[in-house]
Amino acid sequence: MLIDAHCHLDFPDFDADREAVLARAHAAGVEHFVVPGTRRRDWPRVLALGARHDISVCLGLHPYFMQDHREGDVDALAAALDAHPEAVALGECGIDARFTDTLDAQWALFDGQVRLAKARNLPLVIHCVRANDQLAKRLRQLSPEAGGLIHAFAGSPQQAQAFLDLGFVVGLGGALTHDRAKRLQRSVAALPDDGYVLETDSPDMPPAGHQGERNEPARVSEVCRRVAELRGLTAERVAANSAATARRLFGLPAHG
Structure with a gap:
């Protein structure tokens, strides 16, 4: 059983053929999908997908969309999480250090979301770009007990271990399939069997051989094969290892 632990099936990229995308994923052995929310205005379409038995959802405020977030969104997130106990995590939240002009605001927004998750004992789904060490330090300070997922991990074995020590697991996706990703491949080989989940980040982050194409959950099988090669x-x-970890982290059903 494959689980795509992070895919944005609510995005408009899939509006024309979402059912066909899901059918291809099922044909490739993917039985469950975790769909994170990224903006307040998009939570309703995420929650609508969560009505399916094979989709679990998260709600959060993504650092890439800082221009779309407004004062009061964290309070709205708290209310939405309380109104929708079916949400399996808070996310996608996090830090994207490529955008230096919003970095202070990103940290403030992230801290607010971590506190919400901590108060509700929810795991976090965290986007982290060029800030692994700083993020690990902040998580040590805030100590969210339910842990979570470091989505699209691309760091060193030492950085992976720092997150594991904090009760998090790392998300492995298309980036590791590219030949140039030597450091990430070393990290993948060094992980414990219960330290990772497989994901696609669809429609983004396609695996090697699909550059420039829309990514989709069926390709989590390609990620799985490359992880298997790296880990022997x-x-x-x-x-099976990834699915067990995803079920444990998010409280997912045993099947479907």
Whole structure:
């Protein structure tokens, strides 16, 4: 059983053929999908997808969309999480250090969301770009007990271990399939069996051979095969390990 632990199936990129995308994923062995929210205005479409038995959802405020977030959004997030206990995590939140002009605001928004998750004992789904060490330090300070997922991890083995020590797991996606990703591949090989989940970040982050294409959840099977090669395991074992970790982290159903 494969689980795509992070895919944006609510995005308009899938409006024309969402059912066909899901059918292709099921045909590739993907039985469950975790869809995170990124902006307040988009939460309703995320929640609508969560009505499906094979989709679980999260709600959050993504650092990439700082220009879309408004005062009061954290309070609205608190209310939405309380109104929708089916949400399995708070996210996608995080830090994107490529955008230096909004970095202070990103940290303030992130801190507010971590406190919400901590108060509700929810795991976090965290986007982190060029800020692994700073993020680990902040998480040590805030100590969210339910842990969470460091989505699209691309750091060193030492940085991965720092997150694992804090009760987080790392998300492995298309980036690791590219030949140039040597450091990330070393990290993947060094992870414990319960330290990662497989994901696609669809429609973004396509695996090698699909550059410039819309990514989709069926390709989590390609990620699985490459992880298996790097770890010297069968793809079936990697899929089972990842699915067990995703179920534990998000409280997902055993099947479907």
